[in-house]
Amino acid sequence: MKNPEIFWSGIILSSLLCITTSFAQNAQTLSDAEVASVAVVANQIDIAYAEIAKEKSKDAEILKFAETMINDHNAVIKQASDLVKKLGVTPKDNDVSKKLLSDADATKKTLRSKSGSEFNKAYIDNEVAYHKAVIEAVEGLLIPEAENAELKALLQNVVPALKTHLAHAEMVQKSLK
Numbered sequence: 001m002k003n004p005e006i007f008w009s010g011i012i013l014s015s016l017l018c019i020t021t022s023f024a025q026n027a028q029t030l031s032d033a034e035v036a037s038v039a040v041v042a043n044q045i046d047i048a049y050a051e052i053a054k055e056k057s058k059d060a061e062i063l064k065f066a067e068t069m070i071n072d073h074n075a076v077i078k079q080a081s082d083l084v085k086k087l088g089v090t091p092k093d094n095d096v097s098k099k100l101l102s103d104a105d106a107t108k109k110t111l112r113s114k115s116g117s118e119f120n121k122a123y124i125d126n127e128v129a130y131h132k133a134v135i136e137a138v139e140g141l142l143i144p145e146a147e148n149a150e151l152k153a154l155l156q157n158v159v160p161a162l163k164t165h166l167a168h169a170e171m172v173q174k175s176l177k
Helices: 002-023 031-057 060-087 097-114 116-143 150-175
Strands: none
Touching: 002 060, 002 150, 031 060, 031 097, 031 116, 060 116, 060 150, 116 150
């Protein structure tokens, strides 16, 4: 495969675009409970990818990046959990969160099948693609769908961190080439 980043981006972005298009065509909206679920699931997925990296990689940059993902995404989950408790909202599974989980299972299986430098490259290529897709989903779906001002603000405040993660992942990706 000449450019795995394009492969991963294509899979992740097409899934999110299909979900977004489906919601738009069916004039469905996500409730705040569903938006919260998608946000938490997206963070949990990236933590799971990072945990695989910590198990399989020996590369210092990959391990540092994975640790950052675990710490930062756990912090976002805590913020989201604190907010939904404050608002009395229980995150609710929906088509978007279910699709994310389904796609993540396939990605985790692929990552677990690799080792050494092949794993490192697959992991960081996925991280670049995943962060691009998540930024698009947060900005294009979750923020517009969120009705509660505090939930919307939390999502807006997370975008710069996601963009920082993307830049970090791209830096590590370049160092592996």
